[in-house]
Amino acid sequence: MTTVTEAPPPLAPTPQKKPPRRRGRLTPYWLLLPGILWLLLFFALPMVYQASTSVQTGSLEEGYEVTWHFATYWDAVSEYWPQFLRSVLYAGTATALCLLLGYPLAYLIAFRAGRWRNLILILVIAPFFTSFLIRTLAWKTILADGGPVVGALNSLHLLDVTSWLGITAGDRVLATPLAVVCGLTYNFLPFMILPLYTSLERIDGRLHEAAHDLYAKPFTTFRKVTFPLSMPGVVSGTLLTFIPASGDYVNADLLGSTDTRMVGNVIQGQFLRVLDYPTAAALSFILMAAILIIVTLYIRKSGTEDLV
Amino acid sequence: MTLVRWLKRHLVVLAGLLTLGYLLLPNVVVTVFSFNNPKGRFNYEWQQFSTDAWTDPCGVADLCGSLSLSLQIAAWATLGATVLGTLIAFALVRYRFRARGAVNSLIFLPMAMPEVVMAASLLTLFLNMGAQLGFWTILIAHIMFCLSFVVTAVKARVMSMDPKLEEAARDLYAGPIQTFVRVTLPIAAPGIAAGALLAFALSFDDFIITNFNAGATVTFPMFVWGSAQRGTPVQINVIGTAMFIVAVLIVLSGMVISGRRKRQRA
Numbered sequence: 001m002t003t004v005t006e007a008p009p010p011l012a013p014t015p016q017k018k019p020p021r022r023r024g025r026l027t028p029y030w031l032l033l034p035g036i037l038w039l040l041l042f043f044a045l046p047m048v049y050q051a052s053t054s055v056q057t058g059s060l061e062e063g064y065e066v067t068w069h070f071a072t073y074w075d076a077v078s079e080y081w082p083q084f085l086r087s088v089l090y091a092g093t094a095t096a097l098c099l100l101l102g103y104p105l106a107y108l109i110a111f112r113a114g115r116w117r118n119l120i121l122i123l124v125i126a127p128f129f130t131s132f133l134i135r136t137l138a139w140k141t142i143l144a145d146g147g148p149v150v151g152a153l154n155s156l157h158l159l160d161v162t163s164w165l166g167i168t169a170g171d172r173v174l175a176t177p178l179a180v181v182c183g184l185t186y187n188f189l190p191f192m193i194l195p196l197y198t199s200l201e202r203i204d205g206r207l208h209e210a211a212h213d214l215y216a217k218p219f220t221t222f223r224k225v226t227f228p229l230s231m232p233g234v235v236s237g238t239l240l241t242f243i244p245a246s247g248d249y250v251n252a253d254l255l256g257s258t259d260t261r262m263v264g265n266v267i268q269g270q271f272l273r274v275l276d277y278p279t280a281a282a283l284s285f286i287l288m289a290a291i292l293i294i295v296t297l298y299i300r301k302s303g304t305e306d307l308v
Numbered sequence: 309m310t311l312v313r314w315l316k317r318h319l320v321v322l323a324g325l326l327t328l329g330y331l332l333l334p335n336v337v338v339t340v341f342s343f344n345n346p347k348g349r350f351n352y353e354w355q356q357f358s359t360d361a362w363t364d365p366c367g368v369a370d371l372c373g374s375l376s377l378s379l380q381i382a383a384w385a386t387l388g389a390t391v392l393g394t395l396i397a398f399a400l401v402r403y404r405f406r407a408r409g410a411v412n413s414l415i416f417l418p419m420a421m422p423e424v425v426m427a428a429s430l431l432t433l434f435l436n437m438g439a440q441l442g443f444w445t446i447l448i449a450h451i452m453f454c455l456s457f458v459v460t461a462v463k464a465r466v467m468s469m470d471p472k473l474e475e476a477a478r479d480l481y482a483g484p485i486q487t488f489v490r491v492t493l494p495i496a497a498p499g500i501a502a503g504a505l506l507a508f509a510l511s512f513d514d515f516i517i518t519n520f521n522a523g524a525t526v527t528f529p530m531f532v533w534g535s536a537q538r539g540t541p542v543q544i545n546v547i548g549t550a551m552f553i554v555a556v557l558i559v560l561s562g563m564v565i566s567g568r569r570k571r572q573r574a
Contacts, residue, residue, distance in 0.1 A: 028403035032411060035392035035455055039414050042452040046429035053432045101327045108324030122559050123328060127335055129555030131513055133532040134548040137540060138334035141341065141352045189331060247422020250515065254536055264424045271428055271520065284428040288421065295420055
């Protein structure tokens with residue numbers, strides 16, 4: 001989770017001082033060898049196998065053969081485009097909500113918490129140590145039919161609005177898109193807060209004073225000083241939220257219904273239940289390609305290539 | 309109108325605390341429901357107070373077995389990923405070599421990939437090789453996805469290290485091994501510890517990759533997943549609550565220790 005944020009800040013390119021040359025020019029290669037071999041064997045090679053599986057035809061009984069059957073891709077997209085669309089939509093909404101909810105908390109920890117700072121940071125990280133499946137199941141209780149949330153929404157007549165919008169159904173919140181997005185937002189919120197906090201914490205407090213001295217109102221200070229300076233955190237936070245959320249199938253499975261299935265659910269089902277490996281591999285390959293394209297474009301556009 | 313002004317001034321604080329509440333609410337529910345005495349098979353509705361589950365946490369078949377399996381896998385995965393990742397981190401910071409860019413992207417990509425993609429592709433590899441799914445395939449997968457996180461954690465620490473300290477050690481006639489053990493390693497230790505802790509948490513809580521590559525082996529997250537379909541025992545909540553308390557205690561004691569050290573130095 002701290003991954004992208006720990007990259008050097010964009011303003012100060014790491015002084016690539018020439019590392020001292022030591023005895024043995026092969027030393028770095030020996031240091032790299034075991035770990036890189038592991039990644040090549042169990043991360044890169046599987047991608048090749050997956051690509052190959054996606055263009056195979058055959059059956060479980062008779063075995064599969066590479067026949068360059070690209071039609072699998074076409075069939076997969078035409079059959080499962082609603083799930084793809086839903087993944088992008090749910091993950092995108094959850095990411096936006098995470099930014100909206102996470103920013104005030106990150107700001108609070110960075111500038112307003114005082115001696116409570118460490119305690120709040122612990123409270124943000126601590127839920128990680130309770131299995132996320134157990135915590136996701138707790139939302140079943142919170143959003144239960146006739147439970148407190150449903151009751152409150154009902155008495156405010158908000159459920160009528162949300163079901164008119166199509167994000168809830170009747171008197172239920174569980175098994176609707178609202179529940180799934182709520183779960184996704186909850187599960188990936190810390191991945192947004194931590195990078196935001198790291199980049200906010202780096203901001204020099206004197207910049208705020210300077211803005212104040214120049215008669216900027218608090219909101220103007222935020223818009224012109226704080227927010228632009230926190231952009232690296234915003235970029236890495238959105239990526240760290242969107243990527244795992246788009247491939248997630250746990251929330252859609254536990255809190256949703258068959259109408260909220262995301263592409264992760266389809267891949268899981270095809271691989272582990274239907275055992276249609278070529279279709280599953282093709283779907284997974286498309287998801288990977290889509291994510292890589294989105295990430296590359298996003299990083300280019302936000303102009304923080306130091307991130308990688 | 310002072311109330312309005314007060315609200316305006318503290319709006320950020322209020323919004324932040326609301327988010328904190330949203331983050332912690334499920335943990336509160338998990339804790340409260342660990343004292344529940346549910347009627348049916350599912351522990352989603354409050355019935356009455358009971359401490360039965362706390363006095364008998366292993367009372368459900370396979371629960372504690374899966375927990376100990378998860379702890380074992382997490383321990384081995386942490387060891388493997390920390391050793392391999394630390395070596396890579398040192399190579400990246402301290403040496404110049406060819407193919408640095410390729411190495412960097414090979415380390416970045418696993419973190420930028422949805423878990424389900426890694427899980428599915430790894431399964432195709434294991435199926436093609438005819439590997440027996442179980443403990444070893446889970447361990448291989450866990451070391452793979454923890455590795456990159458360890459590299460980034462250790463790299464950040466080693467990068468901020470002053471190389472003059474090691475030069476001084478060498479000027480004082482310390483051999484390369486002595487320098488590494490007595491100077492380099494102690495300074496890099498907090499980074500390595502952070503990486504190891506992260507690896508342990510990631511491995512212990514991993515569900516998606518494990519679900520694909522576990523075969524019939526059941527880790528703790530897979531037990532929870534299965535119980536969500538068959539019926540959730542209260543003991544799950546007991547273990548979730550205990551984990552939360554232990555984690556907070558570990559982090560707090562770590563902070564107290566490092567705070568005391570800082571004060572001693574000052």
